[in-house]
Amino acid sequence: MIKNPDMKKINEDPELEFELQEVYLTGRQWQSDLAFLEEESNFLAEQLSESHQPAIAQTSQHNLATRLANAREIHSGIRIKLGDFIRQLEPLLLETDPDPELKLLEDFIALQTAIQDALTVLKGIKYALVEARRAA
Template identity: 80%
Template sequence: MKKTNEDPELEFELQEVYLTGKQWQSDLSFLEEESNFLAGQLSAPYPPAIAPPSQHNLAARLANARDIQGGIRIKLDNFIQHLELLLLVTEPEPDLALLEDFVALQAAVRDALDVLKGIKYALVEARRAA
């Protein structure tokens, strides 16, 4: 098998995937900060208060989103470590599983961003309705 460092095109592509993974880590850090902010907003006692059923629903959705984000972070960290091995230790060429993991992580990060955006919009709407 050809080593990664002997294939400049493959190494370039792996570096791009690595940088994309690092961007996803930044996105997840942003999601964590946003989740903390939204949790604070949901527990804030100032008016206009959100009706208890809506507040409970949003809090449950946020807790679920945070759990999902934690799972994505673990998978992403493992993915990044695998890429580092491919780039630095020159393991054998990557297999199809690497591409499958990339696509799955891409969808998961995008979905996590969309879920948090939906929670933010729902919180704004609930505050307007109160």
């Protein structure tokens, strides 16, 4: 990273400090969102199990179960990336490494997109399950 001599250190730049705290809190909120996704996917997995599935077509059940398994795998990957992201932020907040890198912003945007997509996918699976039950 090229250092700019005109850049202020975080403790001299309250706006940057505030923004980093906001990003950190957003990361913590994303951890809560991922916990919700995990609980929701566990509920959907239970609903897709044989004992809870009265009359939905076997192909629909298999398709939804596969989509849910893929979504759960993606959630796991996001959880790992999010943990790494938060670990990158902590030294900045503690001012032990006062120079944030551009990659931090790129990681933030990638995580934001991934979490929004994960929520959308899970919602789609829920709606598909409801429609499969209606069709049965």
